[in-house]
Amino acid sequence: MSVREDLADRMPGGDAGLIVAVLLVTYAAYVLVGVGLGYSLRGQLNTIAVLTFYIGVFAMLALALNLHWGYTGLFNIGIVGFMAVGVYVMALFTKPIYTPGGAAQVGGLGLPLIVGIVAGMAAAALLGLVVALPALRLRADYLAIVTIAMSEIVRFSFLSSDLQQFQMFGNRVGFGGGSGLILDFTDPLQALFQSVGLWGAYLGFVDAFKAIVPTNPKPVVDGLVYGLFLLLFVAAYYWLLKRTGESPFGRVLKAIREDEDVANSLGKDTNQFKIKSFMLGCALMGLAGIFWLMTQGAVTPNFFRPRVTFFVWIALIIGGAGSNTGSVLGGAVFAAVLYQGPRYFKNLVDTVLPAADAPSSFGPAIAPLISNLNPAPMFFYTVDSIRQLQLVVMGLVLIWLMHNRPEGMLGHRKETAAGIPLTAAHARAAATDGGTAKNAANDAADDAATAGGDSDE
Amino acid sequence: MSETDSNPETETEAFGSAPIDTSSGPDTTAEFPLQVDGLRKSFGGITAVDGATFQVESGTLTGLIGPNGAGKSTTFNLITGMLKPDTGTVTFNDEDITGMEPHEIANKGLVRTFQIARELEDMTVLENMMLAPKHQRGEKLWRSVLPGVRGEVIEQEEELLERVWEVLEFFEIDHIAEEYAGNLSGGQRKLLEMARALLTDPDMLLLDEPFAGVNPSLEKRLLTHIHELREQGYTFLLVEHDMDLIMENCEHVIVLHQGRVLTEGTPADIKSNEEVIEAYLGGNV
Ligand SMILES: Nc1ncnc2c1ncn2[C@@H]1O[C@H](COP(=O)(O)OP(=O)(O)OP(=O)(O)O)[C@@H](O)[C@H]1O
Ligand SMILES: [Mg+2]
Numbered sequence: 001m002s003v004r005e006d007l008a009d010r011m012p013g014g015d016a017g018l019i020v021a022v023l024l025v026t027y028a029a030y031v032l033v034g035v036g037l038g039y040s041l042r043g044q045l046n047t048i049a050v051l052t053f054y055i056g057v058f059a060m061l062a063l064a065l066n067l068h069w070g071y072t073g074l075f076n077i078g079i080v081g082f083m084a085v086g087v088y089v090m091a092l093f094t095k096p097i098y099t100p101g102g103a104a105q106v107g108g109l110g111l112p113l114i115v116g117i118v119a120g121m122a123a124a125a126l127l128g129l130v131v132a133l134p135a136l137r138l139r140a141d142y143l144a145i146v147t148i149a150m151s152e153i154v155r156f157s158f159l160s161s162d163l164q165q166f167q168m169f170g171n172r173v174g175f176g177g178g179s180g181l182i183l184d185f186t187d188p189l190q191a192l193f194q195s196v197g198l199w200g201a202y203l204g205f206v207d208a209f210k211a212i213v214p215t216n217p218k219p220v221v222d223g224l225v226y227g228l229f230l231l232l233f234v235a236a237y238y239w240l241l242k243r244t245g246e247s248p249f250g251r252v253l254k255a256i257r258e259d260e261d262v263a264n265s266l267g268k269d270t271n272q273f274k275i276k277s278f279m280l281g282c283a284l285m286g287l288a289g290i291f292w293l294m295t296q297g298a299v300t301p302n303f304f305r306p307r308v309t310f311f312v313w314i315a316l317i318i319g320g321a322g323s324n325t326g327s328v329l330g331g332a333v334f335a336a337v338l339y340q341g342p343r344y345f346k347n348l349v350d351t352v353l354p355a356a357d358a359p360s361s362f363g364p365a366i367a368p369l370i371s372n373l374n375p376a377p378m379f380f381y382t383v384d385s386i387r388q389l390q391l392v393v394m395g396l397v398l399i400w401l402m403h404n405r406p407e408g409m410l411g412h413r414k415e416t417a418a419g420i421p422l423t424a425a426h427a428r429a430a431a432t433d434g435g436t437a438k439n440a441a442n443d444a445a446d447d448a449a450t451a452g453g454d455s456d457e
Numbered sequence: 458m459s460e461t462d463s464n465p466e467t468e469t470e471a472f473g474s475a476p477i478d479t480s481s482g483p484d485t486t487a488e489f490p491l492q493v494d495g496l497r498k499s500f501g502g503i504t505a506v507d508g509a510t511f512q513v514e515s516g517t518l519t520g521l522i523g524p525n526g527a528g529k530s531t532t533f534n535l536i537t538g539m540l541k542p543d544t545g546t547v548t549f550n551d552e553d554i555t556g557m558e559p560h561e562i563a564n565k566g567l568v569r570t571f572q573i574a575r576e577l578e579d580m581t582v583l584e585n586m587m588l589a590p591k592h593q594r595g596e597k598l599w600r601s602v603l604p605g606v607r608g609e610v611i612e613q614e615e616e617l618l619e620r621v622w623e624v625l626e627f628f629e630i631d632h633i634a635e636e637y638a639g640n641l642s643g644g645q646r647k648l649l650e651m652a653r654a655l656l657t658d659p660d661m662l663l664l665d666e667p668f669a670g671v672n673p674s675l676e677k678r679l680l681t682h683i684h685e686l687r688e689q690g691y692t693f694l695l696v697e698h699d700m701d702l703i704m705e706n707c708e709h710v711i712v713l714h715q716g717r718v719l720t721e722g723t724p725a726d727i728k729s730n731e732e733v734i735e736a737y738l739g740g741n742v
Contacts, residue, residue: 240602243601243602243607244598244601244602247595247601247602247607247610248587248593248594248595248596248601248610248614249595249596249597249598249601250601251580251584251587251588252588252596254577254579254580254584255577255580255588257579258577258578258579258580259575259576259577261539261559261575262571262575262576262577263560263577263588264558264559264560264563265537265539265559265560265563265568265569265571266560266563266568266588266589266653266654266657267560267563267564267568267591267657268560268588268596269558269560269561270560273596276598280598414579414580414581414637416581416584417580417584418583418584418587418614418618419595419601419607419610419611419614420611420614420615420618422581422583422584422587422618422635423583423634423635424583424631424632424634424635426618427583427618427619427621427622427625427631427634428622430615430618430619430622431619431622431623431626
């Protein structure tokens with residue numbers, strides 16, 4: 001149908017090959033630009049680490065959203081609320097117990113990180129259940145309203161002074177209010193390596209890395225390793241959601257997306273399926289939120305503004321709703337081009353033309369362009385405001401996509417909702433070695449008859 | 458198929474349908490599996506169904522006829538839980554199913570098809586068909602995902618596919634098995650819908666104009682098949698505008714007019730009933 005489809009089909013290694021190829025092209029582009037402009041090796045490695053980080057989190061979030069929207073047709077625009085609950089509950093469980101005079105205003109329960117992560121995911125799933133129960137019975141668009149309202153309620157709750165600190169099991173805990181929460185638990189990477197007894201080995205590796213980055217290599221290595229860790233989790237999400245989709249469970253989800261009444265009148269308890277799908281997606285969003293923030297040292301409620309939700313939606317739309325491979329690609333492309341791209345571009349311009357002073361407002365920027373056709377001030381002004389413009393660019397890309405390729409990169413591809421290949425050839429083969437097709441009428445009747453008697457035996 | 462259905466796991470119980478103990482074939486404990494009593498439903502000013510009362514005898518092919526807008530499809534919707542009646546009751550196999558959810562009613566063995574075929578358009582014909590069978594192990598999320606148990610799901614998928622294929626061949630739509638349902642012709646959609654409903658192993662099927670747009674030779678084959686199933690004890694309620702078809706195939710006919718049962722009886726009775734002739738030919742009585 002299109003060049004892209006052909007590309008996907010011809011790609012060695014299939015979908016995985018396609019994903020790897022896109023990642024490699026992205027990295028190559030970043031590295032090439034960096035090399036061309038004389039970035040230091042350390043700077044290059046840091047750029048790659050940050051890029052990988054965002055590819056990881058956006059790919060995970062897009063995959064989780066794809067379960068909601070692409071598979072089940074659930075219009076969730078409160079993603080960031082589930083991320084917030086995941087992170088905050090994880091912090092509550094994991095932060096060390098409060099000691100008076102310490103740096104942190106409030107403590108946590110001092111439990112191991114893994115317990116906190118599981119608790120955060122469970123809390124996000126439970127919130128999903130609470131949101132879904134009333135909304136799923138209503139028309140689809142009510143879920144949208146309820147979820148976005150929920151995400152703002154969550155943000156305001158964490159902002160409120162009532163939850164700033166409270167007692168729990170005799171400990172002074174809390175969510176820190178507007179000033180945020182210090183994530184003063186053991187560094188997650190350290191905790192991870194210690195839990196498998198490899199912390200010493202890791203430190204040795206960091207030391208060896210001095211050959212490449214002579215001074216203080218640990219932050220660089222940490223960033224790269226964490227990025228790799230996130231990519232592993234992208235693979236895990238992908239695996240989980242692929243199995244979910246390619247199964248009778250996924251088939252019912254797909255049927256719900258297509259026409260819930262039909263699924264219902266074929267005996268499927270569609271509300272049950274919707275709730276399960278919604279809760280699973282919410283838990284995965286909570287986990288992605290945890291991964292996004294647990295290494296950042298602190299968390300503030302205002303990080304969780306609805307714009308993050310819309311970033312994830314844009315990633316999914318770019319990649320193509322309905323396709324897991326598309327979700328990963330969408331996450332990667334969004335992170336590399338729309339999210340990190342403009343910032344990288346600004347850094348480049350700053351490096352190449354460090355002396356250039358940007359005009360401070362639109363007037364001085366546009367005047368030279370009109371009066372003597374000098375575009376430079378306008379250019380620098382634009383680059384300087386790139387963070388603000390980023391949203392405009394995203395909007396333009398979205399409009400363009402909606403007009404020209406609403407199915408995104410891979411949304412036109414339909415991933416079969418079954419545990420086995422649903423092809424005529426496969427079916428024919430199964431039918432010929434399983435029984436005779438010639439007496440299908442009686443067979444069908446017998447099947448029906450046996451089904452009536454499935455309560456005995 | 459018996460391996461599929463006598464699956465030793467607990468799903469059957471989990472369904473909560475607790476089928477009234479049957480050893481084989483459809484549930485024939487009730488002489489009149491379907492009983493509709495005083496069913497009423499209005500939409501704003503229109504009373505679509507106005508106190509319809511009738512029952513369908515076990516193992517029959519019963520016709521439900523009436524002019525356009527008589528309330529036949531609405532009655533189907535009320536019976537199958539798609540709409541909740543204003544008043545009245547629906548009883549299936551001696552159990553009051555009024556107000557139950559459509560999936561609960563379907564799992565009790567009362568399954569319907571839609572007048573305007575409702576396909577799952579972005580799913581292939583095979584996917585549409587594979588959706589229908591009950592008691593699918595893989596409908597439990599954990600079974601579909603966890604490495605150890607997924608094998609059982611795959612095994613059942615293979616069995617289901619085999620059965621699905623036989624039904625597709627019978628309905629002569631196997632050549633479009635991989636086609637997206639959204640690309641099918643009107644008649645093909647009707648066939649797919651009926652085949653899909655049959656795969657749920659219903660005791661009783663409510664068919665809303667299943668032959669509209671189906672070619673005559675296939676219509677004949679389908680009717681033959683329906684008669685075979687009927688002889689085994691399955692019950693059918695059929696909405697159809699083709700009077701000849703009704704007269705030749707049904708042993709009992711119910712005439713609905715303005716939401717009420719105008720009359721019912723054998724095809725011969727109906728044929729000679731002046732009210733029916735008037736209702737069909739003379740517009741409002
Ligand atoms: N959801 C609805 N909202 C409003 N009015 C409805 C609705 N469904 C049905 N009606 C009205 O109820 C009446 C009965 O409709 P119904 O579809 O049951 O007729 P029918 O007997 O199936 O007709 P046909 O033979 O044309 O299919 C019609 O007047 C129709 O306009
Ligand atoms: Mg009708």
